[in-house]
Amino acid sequence: MPKMKTHSGAAKRFSKTGTGKIKRGQTKKRHILTSKSTKTKRKLTRQAYVSDGDHAKVSRMIPYA
Template sequence: MPKVKTKSGAKKRFSLTGTGKIKRKHAYKSHILTKKTTKQKRNLTHTGLVSSADMDRVKLMLQI
């Protein structure tokens, strides 16, 4: 049986922390930034964690 490949889109978007949680970046920070406030753009800069509801789906994509 062949090896199961990791989804290449997921491997670019997610990374693992030392404790096994999955880090993600916030959406809405790539374009049309002129109409967004400075505070909004600043808060979107920080990384977040994948929610527990989506954890199983992301782990399947990453083949963890």
């Protein structure tokens, strides 16, 4: 069976943790930051995890991560 190809866009956005969860970045942190509070912007710097509904789809895109 041939090797599976990693989706290069997904590889830049997601990474697996040691326990098998998939980390992702937060959205809404690129522009129009003047209208957001400092507290909101600080919370958006934290890493989040992919939801259970999307976990299978994302893990297929990064098979060797």
